[in-house]
Amino acid sequence: MPAVPRVLVQAGPFDIGAEAARLQAGRTDVGGLASFLGICRGDGGLVAMELEHYPGMTEKALTRIAEEACARWPLTGCTVIHRHGRLVPGDPIVLVLTASAHRVAALESCAFLIDWLKTKAPFWKREEFAGGAGRWVEAKAEDDAAADRWAR
Amino acid sequence: MPAVPRVLVQAGPFDIGAEAARLQAGRTDVGGLASFLGICRGDGGLVAMELEHYPGMTEKALTRIAEEACARWPLTGCTVIHRHGRLVPGDPIVLVLTASAHRVAALESCAFLIDWLKTKAPFWKREEFAGGAGRWVEAKAEDDAAADRWAR
């Protein structure tokens, strides 16, 4: 039976160490744990980023893709945490953790999930710059191409 | 200038949360942090694993490959920690962390480093099973194939 993913959409921060430990707790069949942590960058005078989401749909979409990863790769566990609200440079935005007996499954499914989150997760980013200027981040064609790698 | 990697070969455990924080501390140009944590599995009645290494050569080889990753991808930082000595199921063995402005560089360099460690790092594993039987782990052809992906 595929593992049941842990999916959280939250305003507050998360603890990568605690989340990694949770995927290993009480078991000895985990051989590899891959993770990706997305962080708010401070490029070009960015002072803050407002992350809007679609309550209800966002959780549902993230749960569905995490379940797909658990079905597609032999994962022992999988955690996806995505923040919303106002974030400043250096703040963590998203955490993907995948655990498996073997490293390839963990590494591939982690890349799959982050590529998917970039293109299909219902979040919208508004950047705020010094002086008060703001702009909505536009979707990138390169992110779509990355996500399309996983189509089958 | 390429980032200077942090490379440790040690008997003791490490803290993934602290190591992740270290790669972000005081900077706002890190957009993604990829990691892989290798863990000792308890398959088939394994009670312990003895990891032998080549003091001197191991550190040198790990430093060289980590420097290559920093030169090949635009990394802001890179950490490789590999344990030696006696480990039991559930114990972390190896940690690779790569940080970059962009996720693809972080994810690819992390996979590159762990593929390399599997095939080129001077470590040898001896497995001990319940009842006292022991055996040296043999190198796997599939690991060589994974490492060869990165040849150019």
Place this chain on the structure above:
Amino acid sequence: MKVLYFAWVRQKVGVAEEEVAPPAEVRDVAGLIAWLAGRSAGHAAAFADPRQVRAAVNQDFAPPAHPVKPGDEVAFFPPVTGG
């Protein structure tokens, strides 16, 4: 029918959410967009280029030809930028 707006679509429309009762000939997402665009100058601005707008029906992404009916929750937003 409940309609939700996100990001710059919400800013242009001027509300995050509204209850609407489109006429019976509005049967799909594309038809709803055309009808909503006539409701106000803000709506018109939001839907000026429908190719820039994505939709979800009952919290699933939906193409322009996806049917809509009374009771549905329909959302409009720019291409997503998560991760």
Place this chain on the structure above:
Amino acid sequence: MKVLYFAWVRQKVGVAEEEVAPPAEVRDVAGLIAWLAGRSAGHAAAFADPRQVRAAVNQDFAPPAHPVKPGDEVAFFPPVTGG
């Protein structure tokens, strides 16, 4: 010349490290293996199938044709299994 052994090569040879002074005609890794194999039954067992043994000269991986000379640190071990 300092010779180091690791993993099952070490176990078969029976020592982790030794100082050796091979004759002048021992010029490369392959020649050193052939000469070491004659030192004891343990050495012979360790090098019975040289294809199973890898080498490093002065802490860099080295193929059978790699030269060796007095003062070098030469190590023999099975294919590595890190990670």
